[in-house]
Amino acid sequence: MLVIPLAVGAACCLGAGFVLQQRAAQRAPLADFLSLRLLLDLMRVPQWLAGIALMVVGMALSALALAHGEISLVEPLTATNLLFALALSRRLTGQRLGRHGWSGAVLLALGVTAFIVAGEPSGGGPHAGPLRHWTVFGTVAGLAVVLTALGRRARPSLEAALLALAAGLLYGLQDALTRTSAELAVDHGATSLALHWQPYAVAGLGVIGLVLVQSAFETAPLRSSLPALTAAQPLAGIACGVGFLGDQVRLTPPALAWQAAGLAAIVAGVVLLGRHPALPSASAEERRVLAAR
Numbered sequence: 001m002l003v004i005p006l007a008v009g010a011a012c013c014l015g016a017g018f019v020l021q022q023r024a025a026q027r028a029p030l031a032d033f034l035s036l037r038l039l040l041d042l043m044r045v046p047q048w049l050a051g052i053a054l055m056v057v058g059m060a061l062s063a064l065a066l067a068h069g070e071i072s073l074v075e076p077l078t079a080t081n082l083l084f085a086l087a088l089s090r091r092l093t094g095q096r097l098g099r100h101g102w103s104g105a106v107l108l109a110l111g112v113t114a115f116i117v118a119g120e121p122s123g124g125g126p127h128a129g130p131l132r133h134w135t136v137f138g139t140v141a142g143l144a145v146v147l148t149a150l151g152r153r154a155r156p157s158l159e160a161a162l163l164a165l166a167a168g169l170l171y172g173l174q175d176a177l178t179r180t181s182a183e184l185a186v187d188h189g190a191t192s193l194a195l196h197w198q199p200y201a202v203a204g205l206g207v208i209g210l211v212l213v214q215s216a217f218e219t220a221p222l223r224s225s226l227p228a229l230t231a232a233q234p235l236a237g238i239a240c241g242v243g244f245l246g247d248q249v250r251l252t253p254p255a256l257a258w259q260a261a262g263l264a265a266i267v268a269g270v271v272l273l274g275r276h277p278a279l280p281s282a283s284a285e286e287r288r289v290l291a292a293r
Contacts, residue, residue, distance in 0.1 A: 013058030014059075014062075015085035016051075071175055083273065108270060121249055123248070125248045140172065147166040167212035173237075174201075
């Protein structure tokens, strides 16, 4: 039962952190796009640092949840971070939730509930062999690379969505490796982590994902990027959990149908919430033009 409050607490911190990060990133120099210089510039902005602090707390809570529960259970719960992002944005903008927002919130909540109840995620299954492990790993990572390449050639709003999708996939992969690292620490001791590649991959994926997310936040409104990020991460995490971490879900036809419906409802709810007026609607470039007038 500890897993659920940890995952929801992580979602709360992540959602609030994303809002603060985007409000700071939209004022960053466009020349820093997809560059580590973007992070160096943003480190001088107190609001961004507050957002990063919240994100770090959220990731720590998520790691604790992953250490005690299955990734197929944790990921759908952390997808509710958009609810908390919307709550903070609503407070900052004064927008009412309205029918549009309530519909998205209900869809997201029902989708998470349907997937967890129908799938009954559980651990304890055998981990996949090297071939299956690297096939799933390579597919997720390769798709993120393709999305990033396509994003650099797209218009700003689509570019932000593609970069956020790529970041979400990498964050889902990072969650899977965090779970693996926790298992290694339990089985062989924390000091043994220095001898395995997974912790280093977790750190590397975190930095790459952060650059992609901040670039997406800088390029276009939050509603263009956050829904894509929020939808991609749990899908990638569940794929990795079932694909090579030994997570198990019910495979009867009715259960699979409800799980698919639940995942579809999660994505639909995320998209509806992401289009809510409470989330910022002006891009960085548009805001700079208005400010110069």
